Amino acid sequence: MHVLITGANRGIGAALADAFKTNGAQVTGTSRQPGLEAELDVTDPNSHAALAQSLDGAAIDLLVCNAGVYLDKGQMLSDGFPPQMWADSFAANVTGVFLGIQALMPNLQAAKSAKIAILSSTMASDTRAPGGSYIYRASKAAALNLGRNLAVDLKPLGIAVGIYHPGWVRTDMGSDAADISVEESVAGLMERFAALNLNSTGCFENWDGRNHPF
Numbered sequence: 001m002h003v004l005i006t007g008a009n010r011g012i013g014a015a016l017a018d019a020f021k022t023n024g025a026q027v028t029g030t031s032r033q034p035g036l037e038a039e040l041d042v043t044d045p046n047s048h049a050a051l052a053q054s055l056d057g058a059a060i061d062l063l064v065c066n067a068g069v070y071l072d073k074g075q076m077l078s079d080g081f082p083p084q085m086w087a088d089s090f091a092a093n094v095t096g097v098f099l100g101i102q103a104l105m106p107n108l109q110a111a112k113s114a115k116i117a118i119l120s121s122t123m124a125s126d127t128r129a130p131g132g133s134y135i136y137r138a139s140k141a142a143a144l145n146l147g148r149n150l151a152v153d154l155k156p157l158g159i160a161v162g163i164y165h166p167g168w169v170r171t172d173m174g175s176d177a178a179d180i181s182v183e184e185s186v187a188g189l190m191e192r193f194a195a196l197n198l199n200s201t202g203c204f205e206n207w208d209g210r211n212h213p214f
Helices: 011-022 045-055 083-103 105-109 134-157 182-195
Strands: 002-005 026-031 062-065 115-119 160-165 203-206
Touching (some): 002 011, 011 182, 045 083, 083 134, 115 134, 134 203, 160 182
Parallel strands (some): 002 026, 002 062, 115 160, 160 203
């Protein structure tokens, strides 16, 4: 089994990479900085093309779109949320997901029953809108929408797409005040990825298997 994980240099991505390796999977972890199996800046189309070329047609059984940013944490409505922050956030959290899937389509199609897992957030939900973090919420909602629509188009190709809330996790992004450990999140996410199939494609689920409200 070949698993490719974007943003695998820290946090949930790094923990997922370690867990899959422990289970015997071949893992390609990407990072913007050298040091992992592959270098990838998800905001750069040329970087996606270079990654695809380096894989030389190798099949990918599971693509985990994990890389993302939360740039507007703590921004104030009165004077925050500058336009460039919107552009940078969407470039990483939305466009980067699409470009990665687009560039790696030949690799996904080379696998039998390939899967794509997009890590979104509870903050993507239209029914859970407590205010604030407008850029992050909007970008994760867009990633959810992207995943739902890709699920429709990729189903005839035999590729399942799932969108997942990893939980509020104790990482640099989630903070020490978060609800669950990285290990709990990763164990749950791996179960979700294993269960994903063409019958459940387009799902939006919590790390623990509960359906998440759109």
